[in-house]
Amino acid sequence: MASRSRIARALARAEKTGISAISVRPAQASFSLVTSRVISTTTVRHFRTSAARYAQKFTTDSYPEIKRDARFSELTDDHVKYFKELLGSGAAVLDAFTNEAAVEDMEPFNCDWMKKYRGHCRLVLKPGSTEEVSKVLKYCNDNMLAVVPQGGNTGLVGGSVPVFDEIVINMSRMSQIRSFDDVSGVLTADAGAVLEVVDNYLAEKGYIFPLDLAAKGSCHIGGNVATNAGGLRLLRYGSLHGNVLGIEAVLPDGTVVDDLFKLRKNNTGYDIKQLFIGAEGTIGIITGISIHCPQRSQAVNVAFFGLESYEKVQQAFREAKGQLSEILSAFELMDDSSQVLVKKITKNKFPLENQYPFYCLIETSGSNAEHDTEKLEAFLEDVMGKEIVSDGVVAQDETQTKSLWGWREGISESSGAFGGVYKYDVSIPLKSLYQLVEDVKVKIQEAGLMGETDEFPVVDVVGYGHMGDSNLHLNVCVRRYDKAVEKILEPYVFEWIKEHEGSISAEHGLGLAKKKFIGYSRSDNMIGLMKQIKNLYDPNGIMNPYKYI
Amino acid sequence: MASRSRIARALARAEKTGISAISVRPAQASFSLVTSRVISTTTVRHFRTSAARYAQKFTTDSYPEIKRDARFSELTDDHVKYFKELLGSGAAVLDAFTNEAAVEDMEPFNCDWMKKYRGHCRLVLKPGSTEEVSKVLKYCNDNMLAVVPQGGNTGLVGGSVPVFDEIVINMSRMSQIRSFDDVSGVLTADAGAVLEVVDNYLAEKGYIFPLDLAAKGSCHIGGNVATNAGGLRLLRYGSLHGNVLGIEAVLPDGTVVDDLFKLRKNNTGYDIKQLFIGAEGTIGIITGISIHCPQRSQAVNVAFFGLESYEKVQQAFREAKGQLSEILSAFELMDDSSQVLVKKITKNKFPLENQYPFYCLIETSGSNAEHDTEKLEAFLEDVMGKEIVSDGVVAQDETQTKSLWGWREGISESSGAFGGVYKYDVSIPLKSLYQLVEDVKVKIQEAGLMGETDEFPVVDVVGYGHMGDSNLHLNVCVRRYDKAVEKILEPYVFEWIKEHEGSISAEHGLGLAKKKFIGYSRSDNMIGLMKQIKNLYDPNGIMNPYKYI
Structure with a gap:
């Protein structure tokens, strides 16, 4: 009875606030607060304005210990001439080497969108075919010219921008969908296709790309594969290692890895394509992928709960x-601090009446709205009856779905709104997942670095993430970047992760940011084996240097 | 109305035959006709009886063109002494090298269960720990002793038995479950754990191993991973490349690949473990795995249909x-010839009244029996109403579920009951999947090789398989193995597959059987890259020689 009346209360209140129970269609999910479109357009806007906006430090200033590898050649007029002849001198070659006036045009390719990394590149190449990629790479390899493969440039670890004068090979001109089989659900597309464009195409056919993330309006599917992106629905659809059926890639020597298989089973030899999934452009450039796409669910429900403890979150x-079970497509965790931030920044009305230490967002996706609603209601009744969940609301339509997702999706942007944010993207066994946030907060408080006024560098320490994948995002929100804070955080966070058998990079990758910390998640044996692979495919080391391992 | 009355008729008849509609629990699925237990016990029985039963040819006689690699050392007393000291001379070392009387004991390790391959091995080692595997391999590598890693020895391509005098490294003594996390569903176990044992363990916890296949009573999970087994429910749970989270393996030089990660997300460097999935023991020996296991479904339904054409199968x-959608866990195809064979061999009563050119078996697995039954009934009504399906029955209890699965699972054994069978396990795009069976049948008929009497070598050509994975099993059932039949089949089947952009080995792997045909499914570039990998990890070539690539 208690549970029923609590649900009734929740629903009644929900009606008042306009959030209540019923299923909705998911299709055009583009959350109001932090869509990738916002990211991409703001990024472009920044880049097109005056150079003064680039008060942003060069990576070489932030990381003075990284020295340019003397094995690499410096760019010459002859090199530029070769590329112009090969690709045509129009949109395919952005040249600030022979044309000083174009320096500013380089910035969108030199800078990451977090404004943390900035390179000195003077030449951007945009090949239009796999053959062109092959010729470009072979030339670079023969001439010891270092390169950075670049997709949508939405990475978070500085992996997709140059450090020194590496040539950027940007894949945006290879953006075609090559084929789609609407019986098997297998899609083949160029690496430079934008995730959202591909997903919209699939939506029309009743399918869904088996990956979704905030940067979808900008990121390329090739970049997703190269970074083994995880995102929001890994819990349901599994990892790219399982879903990617084929890869076309180019090795530094120009060899085309032509493994664009389109069926789900193929046991004919080593699955070499797997090495490119998550290799972050360090052994070759992915030019095309084939991928198994699931049916798009007809019914999507979203619920948002308040819970009294992390123990209850685990029970939930x-x-x-x-x-x-089979209809659960997301189980997201948010702590109270994260929601306080979002409230402060967005001024939106919070969906629950009271404040709780933890919140969860649950999404179901299924083929039968009635069944899914019934399952979700039975679940709600059960967890409220058992007092696992203290309060909750269920979205009633697509607007409400977006609004609830906004409280989860808004954390990333809100965290950075005070000046900066130290972000950690880690895997931790569920039982101790949230402990890291608490431990870090205590350490920062003990050091006297956190407070409500400007003298304290740290605003708050917040934790949230993909509970369903044991993936925590720890954000230390700051008014300014500060060495004292950094000293508290590193290597402490990485040591903590190692001790708890987690991963120092769950989904964001290594890039430049985590290159030197890989030892906290991998044994010497494994690092040795990885270096062997790097050396096998890229003996000259020209592919995305100074990063990864 | 038409559909309703047809369903009603089907259900009424089903009641008479004892097969009707309702959901059942899946858990202890062990099909009556071809369980793996049958396979394993018969195998063992064969092996323990007199050597006369081994009229079976040696592989060296069947493949006289394969020559022993002269780089490999011959076994000496000193080698045997080393291994006995290392492993103990009890159950861990079977030695027919210094003890001639033990020759017959070697047979279970020298012969595959299909009785197609037989090696000349005189020494079987059964290490009990990863450290022992490491010492064994290092010694073999240092002394140029070739080895064959062996799991449950249930493979179909001769990959798990020696050709010449390779030492067998049998993993059966490493069979422990190391850990299980009942919140995340992540299991860690020794490679030599038997699939069915592991799955039974998981059943008690409410979980399921994300792979199921007929040989589950004998096969090892390490062998499953080493051969990238696909099986019955890949459609639902996806491939091992997605589900395996970690691997512990030993390289030929004794290096331990210690990558036994237990969480779903880990983007810290090249995913080297992927190379071991499907490597068939050619670059190292898997000693342990960690794997993500899904919740076991509470409700399982099985339906069996007759259809008038392959076009209708595709529509269904x-x-x-x-x-x-999310509850579909198997969609299996069987042609009429396959069912005629099963009828003939098992004498069981066929579940449908009439004969149809095609049959499908559909399985659903979900968390709510009522919802699943409702979905299945709506589906049946729809496909019968649209005349896609001509007739069908739904299992009413576990016995009926097993019985219906028996018609699918019985094909493999029934196909071989006339003397022998040429088996092809291939992937083909769905639209032309069944065309291969028809084309092969026509060619054999045109050559006058198929008929009802003993003078014809071929009994019938049957097609069946995992429709949901585009995976066809083509069986050419023969009274005796015959060169004339082989000349029709090869390379014709492989050329056909290449032309249709399929795979010559969907799930069974390459082993010895398909080593020389890899070029039909892989480009020269890919084969070159694979040889490079082989050479990187096993420069002496001691790991499972004469096979794979």
Whole structure:
């Protein structure tokens, strides 16, 4: 009875606030607060304005210990001439080497969107075909010219921009969908196709790309594969290692890895394409992929809960797995601090009446709205009856779905709104997942670095993430970047992760940011084997140097 | 109305035959006709009886063109002494080298269960720990002793038995479950754990191993991973490349690949473990795995249909994907010839009244029996109403579920009951998947090789398989193995597959059987890259020689 009346109360209140129970269609999910479109347009806007905006430091200033590798050649007029002849001198070659006036045009390719990394590149190449990529790479390899493969440039670890004068090979001109089989759901497309464009195309056919993330309006599917992006629905659709069926890639020596297989089973030899998934452009450039896409669910429900403890969050997750099982498509965790931030920045009305230490967002996706609603309601009744969940609301339409997702998706942007943010993207066994946030907060408080006024560098320490994948995002929100804070955080966070058998990079990759910390997640044996692979495919080291391992 | 009355008729008849509609629990699935237990016990029985049963040819006689690699050392007393000291001379070392009387004991390790391949091995080692595997391999590598890693020895391509005098490294003594996390569903276990044992363990916890296949009573999970086994439910749970989270393996030089990660997301460097998935023991020996296991479904339904054409089979598949979506766990295809064979051999009563050119078996697995039954009934009504499906029955209890699966699972054994069978396990795009069976049948008929009497070598050509994975099993059932039949089949089948952009080995792997045909499924570039990998990890070539690539 208690649970029923609590649900009734929640629903009644929900009606007042306009958030209540019923299923909705998911298709055109583009959340109001932090869509990737916002990211991409703001990025472009920044880049097109005056150079003064680039008060942003060069990576070489932030990391003075990184020295240019003397093995690499410096660019010459002859090199530029070769590329212009090969690709045509129009949109395919941006040249600030022989044309000083174009220096500013380089910035969108030299800078990451977080404004943390900035390179000195003077030449951007945009090949239009796999053959052109092959010729470009072979030339670079023969001439010891270092390169940075670049997709949508939405990475978070500085992997997609140059450090010194590496040539950027930008894949945006290879953006075609090559084929789609609407019986098997297998899509083949160029690496430079934008995730959202591909997903919209699939939506029309009743399918969904088996990956979704905030940067979808800008990021390329080739970049997603190269960084083994995880995103929001890994819990449901699994990782790219399982879904990618084929890859076309080019090795530094120009060899084309032509493994664009389109069926789900193929046991004919080593699955070499797997090495390119998550290689972050360090052994070759992905030019095309084939991928198995699931049916798009006809019914999507989103619920948002308040919970009294992390213990209860774990119980709720266990129940959701058991009861929602095959329709569970997201189980997201947010702590109270994260929601306070979003409230402060967005001024939106919070969906729950009271404040709780933890919140969860649950999404179900299924083929039958009625069944899914019934399952979700039975689940809600159960977890409220058992007092696992203290309060909750269910979205009633697409607007409400977006609004609820906004509280989860808004954390990233809100975290950075005070000046800066130290971000950690880590995997931790569920039982101790949130402990890291608490431990870090205590350490920062003990050091006297956190407070409400300007003298304290740290605004707050917040934790959120993909509970369903044991993936925590730890954000230390700051008014300014500060060495004292950094000293508290590193290597402490990485040591903590190692001790708890987690991963120092769950989904964002290594890039430049985590290159030197890989030892916290990998043994010497494994690092040795990785270096062997790097050396096998890229003996000259021209592919995305100074990064990864 | 038409559809309703047809369903009603089907259900009424089903009641008479004892097969009707309702959901059942899946858990202890062990099909009556071809369980792996049958396979394993018969195998063992064969092996323990007199050597006369081994009229079976040696592989060296069947493949006289394969010559022993002169780089490999011959076994000496000193080698045997080393291994006995290392592993103990009890159950861990089977030695027919210094003890001639033990020759017959070697047979279970020298012969595959299909009785197609037989090696000349005189020494079987059964290491009990990863450290022992490491010492064994290092010694073999240092002394140029060739080895064959062996799991449950249930392979179909001769990959798990020696050709000449390679030492067998059998993993059966490493069979422990190391850990299980019942919140995340992540299991860690020794490579030599038997699939069915592991799955039974998981069943008790409410989980399921994300792979199921007929040989589960014998096969090892390490062998499953080493051969990238596909099996019955890939459609639902995806491939091992997505589900395996970590691997512990030993390289020929004794290096331990210690990558036994237990969380779903880890983007810290090249995913080297992927190379071991499907490497068939050619670059190292897998000693442990960690794997993500899904929740076990509470409700399982099985339906069996007759259809008038392959066109209708495709329509039924499309509808099943759309309507059963997240609960669809198997969509199996069987042609009429395959069912005629099973009828003939098992004498069981066929579940449908009439004969049809094609049959499909559909399985659903979900968390709510009522919802699943409702979805399945709506689906049945729809496909019968649209006259896609001509007739069908739904299992009413576990016995009936097993019985219906028996018609699918019984094909493999029934195909071989006339003397022998040429088996092809291939991937083909769905639209032309069944065409291969028809084309092969025509060619054999035109050559006058197929008929009802003993003078004809071929009994019938049958097609069946995992429709949901575009995976066809083509069986040419023969009274005796015959060069004339072989000349029709090869390279014709492989050329056909190449032309249709399929794979010559969907799930069984390459082993010895398909080593020389890899060029039909892989480009020269890819084969070159694979040889490079082989050479990188196993420069002496001691790992499972004469096979794979």
